[in-house]
Amino acid sequence: MKKKRLVIRTVILFVLGAAVAYTLYANFTKDQVQKVAVGEKAPDFVLTDMDGEKHRLSDYEGQGVFLNFWGTWCKPCEKEMPYMNNQYKQFKDMGVQVLAVNVGETELAVNKFSDRYNLSFPILIDEGQVQSAYGINPLPATFLIDKEGKVIKYITGEMTEATIKDYMEQIKP
Template identity: 40%
Template sequence: MKPFFKPLALLVVLAGVATAASAESMNVPAPDFTLHSRSGENLRLEDHRGEVVMLNFWASWCGPCRQEMPLMNEIYDRYKDLGFTILAVNVDENRDEALRFLDSVPVDYPILYDPESSVSELYEVQAMPTTIMIDRDGNARYVHYGYQPGYEDEYEQQIRKLVRE
């Protein structure tokens, strides 16, 4: 399989801004995957073709994830009726840790489990959280590494742009 972020990752590393950059623009096909969800069913990225997808990789031990997820829930509630969804991929090896996290930080959007990190490896995730905005045609358009207060404003700008396309 062709590397997904290799050219972008190399550029970011060479620039020395892997976690400092809020977002990088791109336009590459987002690799398809299927993962088990908190609701008990398997969810496939390809099944969301035609929607704008915010693909978010997170972990229970991630402090910035704890800050970001309630804000993402507000974004989800605001845009879900416009053809937008969030797929939040948890990378904890032990699902119980993720469930404890979600007890204290409840969200309404779909939670997926990647305990072997196969999907996070496919997307070359190197920071928690990592967020990828995927357009209606299934192309990854923006990638965000980490989280800092204010990123949610950039998320919303990108979502509004992609929903209108």
């Protein structure tokens, strides 16, 4: 009986040790998932917006690009969208573009969301290729891209209107 208990305890201890080791490994390597580094040229892509227009990232060279990845189900995304829209209206004539990349939702869901907040910047639908190329996880995620097409900052998590304004100032050509 004692030998059986010892074996069970040893197995439980081994499983707990393996779980701790995996957790430590996952936490130390999570920052390496990002595929686009600050200072690098942003990977080019072509996505279609809600009006059927194609947008190629490289066509925006010479302008600053506020590239935001989001989802309608994401509460922080929902909170920052009106702020992004307000700042887009202020900065679009100064050479700053907002490209909001929705990650794989239906056009119906995205249209309802866009209409609810009266969003005026291009909303692009990604089936996962661009999200994968940029190594996006979790949402929201934003890349600030300068007029040469280089990534100058990568932001994850919810932004305030003041931080969005500051970021747009940073990429204004």
